[in-house]
Amino acid sequence: MAGLELGFVRHGADTLLQTNRHQGPLRLQRPLYPEPGVCHAVILHPPGGVVGGDRLEIRAAIEKEAAVLVTTPGATKFYRSGGALATQVNHLQLDDGGCLEWLPQETIVYPGAHAATTTRIRLAADAVCMAWEVLCLGLPACGQPFMDGHFTASLEIDRRDRPLLRDRLRITGAADLNRPAGLRGHTVTATMVATGVSQKMLAALREQLAEKAGDVLTGATLMEDLLVVRCLGNCSARAKAIFQGIWSCLRPLLCGRSACVPRIWET
Template identity: 50%
Template sequence: MLAEKRVETGWQARLELTYGPGPGRTELCRTRRLGPLTVQRPFYPEDGVCHTYILHPPGGVVGGDVLDLRVKVESGGAALLTTPGATKLYRSILNTARVRQRFQVAEGGCLEWLPQENIVFPGALAELLTRIDLQGSAQFLGWEILCLGRPVIDEQFHSGTLLAGLELYRDGRPLVLEKLRVAGKEDLQRRPGLRSLPVTATMLAVGVGEDLLESLRGKKQETMEGACTGMTLLDGVLVARYLGYSTEEARRFFIGIWERLRPSLLGRKVCLPRIWAT
């Protein structure tokens, strides 16, 4: 384990996790940590799957901070990762706060990435980039939830800049490539974009067919007035979207999809992370 490091521009934090098959279950084989980004001991509430909570004790990210998460799941491994709370990106005067996430899943491996939301405060200079690399028949279900400003107190993202990226590859071939850039109030209000709705979220699930998509679409979704949801298939990848006012509503929408997909795609019963009940 490396010692913590802080430079003039902010905390430089890096966490590397490798999961692989062990006797009767997936094990967290290797951990490498730099700075204030760590992991709680693994949990095994269900057979075989390693549940892990990613922790960032400072609780927030400021200008100049870098959070770098690298996760590898080896062949035969199955891991479910989540976070105990939201990632908060605070106001910055000069420097950009960066959150980088890289997930690599080998042939025959499975990763479920189910984090809490990312809250981007007004005045933040933030970059949030997530890349998923799958090999062969590797499986992935996961989501990213973005909240611009703090709608619960009617605080809008009236200033600041956000660059968000979500990329999914299989065997080096791009399946989903998304970029979102918001630079203040004008971009937030554009009708072809976010239409003044502060919460935007995307869920990805590989291996979904047309029949399963239609089954998901047939389930009625209750959302707040003005919010919208949608689902589509891109090369066998389910892309589900939420655009609205509430991170809780977005999470409920995605959890409902996950609960229906998990038995069909992974052959596993629904097992909610214990920390969601606290």
């Protein structure tokens, strides 16, 4: 069991880390301030991988008017299991005027893994959130496709206790990867969400996807003001590049700030 509880508050023009409690091998690198008013936080899991029976739990509270960008230094890896389930649960709470950018590196699910991830996002009325998840199933470059194992990914988004999105992906071996109603033979599936998006923004993003996606299958949907973008492909770097382009376009419109790429992405 490893846990991390974070709390961020607005103090003048800055966002400060107020709460930082951890249990087990889960840590937060010291707060970084590469741009005014936003706290960049890098979550570290020193073991580098998650095995059967492990549970990671992250809680982040973004208080009124605070602005936080959270990322990771590398991929999260769920290793082969002898049968026990490995889990990661993220609880993200945003108060009025809070802004959270939840932008982790990819998750790699090894063949034979038994794993589940859940991300729950709770929004106040005018909170802004951009988040993504990039999933890589198996190790096809090493000749190890996801032929066996189980993986479930759940995403829940509520605003003022009213559900905005309930999304669940379940993969059980190669059959689900290859079904037409599954991943159509692809090994990378990715989802990005953003609140506060308008129809005009959606039209521009669809044009951008048509131009930049290439052979990656993409789609963008707007539910009220919640944008959901999905990618299917075979390269996590391509999916992340597409999402980073969307993030760079939306950030000035939703957060009032130009894109500031975390330094850890370039190392």
